[in-house]
Amino acid sequence: MILSPLPRLVIEPIVRTALGEDLGLAGDITSAAVIPADHHSSLVMVARQPGVIAGLDAAELAFALVDPAISLARHLPDGAAVKAGDVIATVSGPSRGLLTGERTALNFLGHLSGIATVTAGLVAAVSGTKASIACSRKTTPGLRALEKYAVRAGGGMNHRFALSDAVLIKDNHVAIAGGVAEAIRLARAGVGHMVKIEVEVDTLDQLRQAMDIGVDAVLLDNMTPAQLREAVDIVGGRAITEASGRITLATAAAIAASGVDLISVGWCTHSAPTLDIGLDAPG
The missing domain is CATH 3.20.20.70 (Aldolase class I)
Structure with a gap:
């Protein structure tokens, strides 16, 4: 079975709602106070246990909606089996945006990968x-x-x-x-x-x-x-x-x-x- 991606029109309202819930009325006050505005970082998404990946589109969009200057490079696709320690993707860009979008992106990726993992076990x-x-x-x-x-x-x-x-x-x-x-x-x-x-x-x-x-x-x-x-x-x-x-x-x-x-x-x-x-x- 070919795994076709969901249209952005389907994913974006869901991700926007999640980000709005997390940002509240004042945004990420911690990152704004602690991280210089011009600081850039590259971080890696790493599996800490074995499973099957799903939700990279939602994770990528969470970062992009926070700051379009953030890019996500995938090392593995949705549907890939991973073991503990495998690098799934590298995310690069302004550090404030990376930290602001981190939890929302990981919430989607972890939750959806959990579903993919138990489904794969049943299959x-x-x-x-x-x-x-x-x-x-x-x-x-x-x-x-x-x-x-x-x-x-x-x-x-x-x-x-x-x-x-x-x-x-x-x-x-x-x-x-x-x-x-x-x-x-x-x-x-x-x-x-x-x-x-x-x-x-x-x-x-x-x-x-x-x-x-x-x-x-x-x-x-x-x-x-x-x-x-x-x-x-x-x-x-x-x-x-x-x-x-x-x-x-x-x-x-x-x-x-x-x-x-x-x-x-x-x-x-x-x-x-x-x-x-x-x-x-x-x-």
């Missing part, structure tokens, strides 16, 4: 099976585009970006509509022919109802590997099969071995630990 765990790892809409408000990009940097796939992307009939839709069959019927009548329909099922009986009517994909929620294998047999290639619910790095391989097409994981975005990355003087 490795299901290697050799047909299953792909997909994220969900369980993202940090305002950061969805960046976090889903980080999943792609780690080798994963994206589920829906928004409620308007596709129909996903979940348990509460089913309960309110009066059953799986009725929910699917209403969905098909309510959307255009270009919109795909997926339904979440908790039981194999619900799955059979869904397949009798026909859907594009089925979300198999909180099923055991044995149940998933039976579900894959029931579907028989007539729809995309997606396993979801309490999936961990330890259980991903067994779930993938059931034959499902996708494994969707929410914690890879909402609970990924930050990758420790520092901005240091080269030494």
Whole structure:
């Protein structure tokens, strides 16, 4: 899969908001007081633990918005695996701007690299099976585009970006509509022919109802590997099969071995630990 960069129009409002939050009403009073205005530096971004890099565009933009005279030279691209001590990029320019933009740039880079790192771990765990790892809409408000990009940097796939992307009939839709069959019927009548329909099922009986009517994909929620294998047999290639619910790095391989097409994981975005990355003087 080719990792295409996000447009600047998508990234810039997010980075501007983060910088505004950090600068407050008076700006970086520490750097303004301590660092001479004409002082220049070159600093390196260094991985302090192994992982996968994501978020260099956001980090670079954080520095550029603080001071356009700052330049960032990449030594590794997004999606690259790093070990502790690897130099990711060199940032050069006015020292005040470097120190002002440092935390915002590292916040983006560390957070997004953390997502890419745990995604890469899940992808490795299901290697050799047909299953792909997909994220969900369980993202940090305002950061969805960046976090889903980080999943792609780690080798994963994206589920829906928004409620308007596709129909996903979940348990509460089913309960309110009066059953799986009725929910699917209403969905098909309510959307255009270009919109795909997926339904979440908790039981194999619900799955059979869904397949009798026909859907594009089925979300198999909180099923055991044995149940998933039976579900894959029931579907028989007539729809995309997606396993979801309490999936961990330890259980991903067994779930993938059931034959499902996708494994969707929410914690890879909402609970990924930050990758420790520092901005240091080269030494």
